[in-house]
Amino acid sequence: MAPIETTYSTQKLAKYLGVSVKSVHARAKREGWQALPRAGRGGGNLWVVSSMSAEIRDRLASALLRAGRAGTPEGGAACPAEHPPLTSHDASGKHRAANGSAFPLVPLDDRTDRERRTTIARLAFCAEIERLTPLVGKTRAVSHLVNLSRLGELDERLAALLPQALPRMRRPHLSERTLWRWCIELAEGGAAALTPRMRRGYAVPAWGEAFLAFYQMPQHPSVVMAHEALCRAMRARGEEPPSIHACRRLLGKMGRPEREAGRATGNALLRLRPHQRRDTSELWPTDVYTADGTTFDAEVLHPDHGQPFKPEITVILDVATRRCVGVSVALAENALTVLDALRMACCFGGIPALFYSDNGPGYVNAQLRDDRTGMLVRLGITPTTSLPGRPQGKGLMERAIKSICVRAAQELPSYSGALMDRDAAKRNFKLSRAAIREGGRAMLPTWDEFKRHILACVERYNAAPHRGLPRYRDAEGRLRHYSPEEYWRTFTARGFEPVSVPRDMASELFMPAVRRITRNGWLQFSSGRYFAPELADFHGEAVEVRYDIWDAGRVWCWTADGRRICEAALEGNTRPYFERSRVEAAREKRARAQVRRLDARLQKIAPGAAISLPPLAEAPSVDASVVRSAAVEAAPSSHPAADGAAPAAVRPVFATTYDRFRWLMAHAEQRTDADREWLAAYRQGEEYADLRELYAAQGIA
Numbered sequence: 001m002a003p004i005e006t007t008y009s010t011q012k013l014a015k016y017l018g019v020s021v022k023s024v025h026a027r028a029k030r031e032g033w034q035a036l037p038r039a040g041r042g043g044g045n046l047w048v049v050s051s052m053s054a055e056i057r058d059r060l061a062s063a064l065l066r067a068g069r070a071g072t073p074e075g076g077a078a079c080p081a082e083h084p085p086l087t088s089h090d091a092s093g094k095h096r097a098a099n100g101s102a103f104p105l106v107p108l109d110d111r112t113d114r115e116r117r118t119t120i121a122r123l124a125f126c127a128e129i130e131r132l133t134p135l136v137g138k139t140r141a142v143s144h145l146v147n148l149s150r151l152g153e154l155d156e157r158l159a160a161l162l163p164q165a166l167p168r169m170r171r172p173h174l175s176e177r178t179l180w181r182w183c184i185e186l187a188e189g190g191a192a193a194l195t196p197r198m199r200r201g202y203a204v205p206a207w208g209e210a211f212l213a214f215y216q217m218p219q220h221p222s223v224v225m226a227h228e229a230l231c232r233a234m235r236a237r238g239e240e241p242p243s244i245h246a247c248r249r250l251l252g253k254m255g256r257p258e259r260e261a262g263r264a265t266g267n268a269l270l271r272l273r274p275h276q277r278r279d280t281s282e283l284w285p286t287d288v289y290t291a292d293g294t295t296f297d298a299e300v301l302h303p304d305h306g307q308p309f310k311p312e313i314t315v316i317l318d319v320a321t322r323r324c325v326g327v328s329v330a331l332a333e334n335a336l337t338v339l340d341a342l343r344m345a346c347c348f349g350g351i352p353a354l355f356y357s358d359n360g361p362g363y364v365n366a367q368l369r370d371d372r373t374g375m376l377v378r379l380g381i382t383p384t385t386s387l388p389g390r391p392q393g394k395g396l397m398e399r400a401i402k403s404i405c406v407r408a409a410q411e412l413p414s415y416s417g418a419l420m421d422r423d424a425a426k427r428n429f430k431l432s433r434a435a436i437r438e439g440g441r442a443m444l445p446t447w448d449e450f451k452r453h454i455l456a457c458v459e460r461y462n463a464a465p466h467r468g469l470p471r472y473r474d475a476e477g478r479l480r481h482y483s484p485e486e487y488w489r490t491f492t493a494r495g496f497e498p499v500s501v502p503r504d505m506a507s508e509l510f511m512p513a514v515r516r517i518t519r520n521g522w523l524q525f526s527s528g529r530y531f532a533p534e535l536a537d538f539h540g541e542a543v544e545v546r547y548d549i550w551d552a553g554r555v556w557c558w559t560a561d562g563r564r565i566c567e568a569a570l571e572g573n574t575r576p577y578f579e580r581s582r583v584e585a586a587r588e589k590r591a592r593a594q595v596r597r598l599d600a601r602l603q604k605i606a607p608g609a610a611i612s613l614p615p616l617a618e619a620p621s622v623d624a625s626v627v628r629s630a631a632v633e634a635a636p637s638s639h640p641a642a643d644g645a646a647p648a649a650v651r652p653v654f655a656t657t658y659d660r661f662r663w664l665m666a667h668a669e670q671r672t673d674a675d676r677e678w679l680a681a682y683r684q685g686e687e688y689a690d691l692r693e694l695y696a697a698q699g700i701a
Contacts (some may be wrong), residue, residue, distance in 0.1 A: 016063035061136045061144050077640040115195050121165035122194040126186045142179045149174040216262030283320035285491050286498050289352035290315045292397045297409035297417030301446035317400050322466050324458045325349030338362045343510040350498025355381045373513035407455040414444045433692035511546040530555050531572035666701040
């Protein structure tokens with residue numbers, strides 16, 4: 001807004017006052033206005049405003065407020081009012097109003113858009129008062145603004161700013177008290193003092209801490225629950241509690257991190273806090289491998305017993321390219337799963353410089369980190385771990401787990417993760433168990449199908465564009481992100497060569513190792529004894545035992561300084577305590593003596609009864625003793641032989657529980673109630689558990 005002009009031509013005065021040029025000349029002559037010669041074409045006079053009467057100056061001020069801008073060229077258009085120049089900045093760093101008066105400069109960056117608009121609108125009215133002050137004085141300028149606002153005759157620019165300057169009034173209009181207050185606030189505190197009191201710093205009421213103590217709890221109580229607890233506590237002390245609306249207003253004035261403190265702890269609260277982003281642009285492939293494991297969210301059939309279970313998956317990722325270089329599946333989480341995934345990563349991707357993982361037992365163990373036998377030490381890999389309880393530090397790996405493992409589980413009908421509908425999960429659970437009980441084909445994948453599915457998902461992940469990688473323009477001209485495989489190849493094209501594992505050393509390097517003490521050529525390892533003649537020279541010394549997790553028949557022995565000793569075989573120097581023929585003869589002699597004692601007892605009970613033994617080839621021990629009573633043999637048959645029916649089998653006398661079980665399983669039609677009770681109890685005992693495999697082979701389990 002341009003300042004008020006100190007001189008006006010006759011034509012301008014006639015236009016603003018709404019009179020003729022002749023009337024202006026007459027009034028000037030009558031009141032003795034001071035005139036200055038007008039330079040330029042046409043000449044004439046310029047009338048000095050200060051020499052005019054108060055009435056004329058008031059009429060001129062009202063005309064200027066209605067017209068919108070002073071000093072409009074004759075015949076020209078007025079300045080657009082949509083975005084008027086309210087203030088400017090001078091070299092001294094102060095707000096410069098339209099009339100040249102300076103206001104203290106205060107930044108408005110911490111205000112909201114609404115507060116900033118209100119402040120600027122109020123500043124415009126203050127600037128208008130300062131602009132009119134040299135013309136009619138400050139008091140008359142305020143009066144003119146108030147009168148024109150109540151009459152609705154302000155120019156379009158000021159009329160549009162009026163609702164913003166008074167945002168809380170339904171029908172905004174100015175008052176002298178309001179305008180004087182704005183002028184005083186502007187003079188004392190600058191533009192920032194004109195900001196409405198919408199969002200000033202709030203003071204926590206006296207009951208605020210007590211309410212927050214009930215609200216900020218990990219149980220996540222609602223506002224209603226916390227308010228009820230506050231009311232009970234305050235009424236017990238004889239105090240009047242606040243309304244629930246006051247509690248809601250208090251929470252509304254707090255920031256979310258401040259409000260959620262106590263309700264969220266640990267990782268949940270850290271997600272609301274600022275964090276640092278970790279840049280991987282300076283890394284090359286195999287500089288850093290990161291690993292993590294998870295339980296698969298879908299059920300598969302166990303490879304041993306065929307029952308449903310959830311396997312464990314370990315994934316290893318190259319940080320620079322996001323490429324999945326290693327994956328391993330296992331029945332449960334253990335160090336061998338990590339070792340197998342590391343083997344795949346080193347053989348197919350290369351040996352990394354850093355191995356970044358969490359502090360879980362699968363990554364912090366002797367097989368990986370032992371000073372001598374640890375796999376990472378033998379490969380020259382530097383281990384590093386994330387901070388405990390801070391999974392955000394491994395966010396790259398956590399996201400890859402979702403992209404590979406969670407998606408792979410969702411593609412299977414046996415998925416039972418958090419995203420699965422509960423009713424559908426229960427239905428699938430019942431259908432899969434019913435199919436297994438009935439011997440049908442279950443909807444669950446087999447172990448081999450599951451492994452093929454995981455490998456296919458890994459290949460798909462490596463071939464898909466990754467948003468964490470740079471973008472490039474493909475052959476079709478589209479700008480898209482690199483896939484992990486494509487980004488890996490860009491490093492290869494720049495001369496990158498991974499540190500590979502020699503093929504002849506792959507099996508040796510990736511064998512887990514432990515230390516054992518040798519005794520007379522023997523060493524004890526994993527519930528077995530291994531022997532080699534070369535170990536005799538190392539009696540009482542510690543040797544390094546390397547083993548294959550899939551072959552328990554042999555181990556490889558190394559010295560502490562890394563020299564290979566030998567290959568030791570399981571029970572390699574073991575022979576039978578006595579010859580087999582000698583033991584079998586003693587068993588036969590013992591069995592005959594047992595039969596003689598049994599026959600002596602039988603003659604006391606049933607004189608004349610006989611015991612017949614099966615051939616030793618069929619039963620080397622006393623498997624069954626068939627007793628036929630002489631009285632039974634001499635008794636006439638109740639069924640005539642002419643009928644052609646086979647005589648009923650005679651129940652034998654059993655020497656062992658093993659014999660009784662076999663006979664009862666072979667003669668189910670002759671079981672009594674006592675036999676059924678005995679069978680039920682026998683199947684719960686230890687002998688049945690030990691012989692179950694034998695019974696299964698005989699088809700009587």
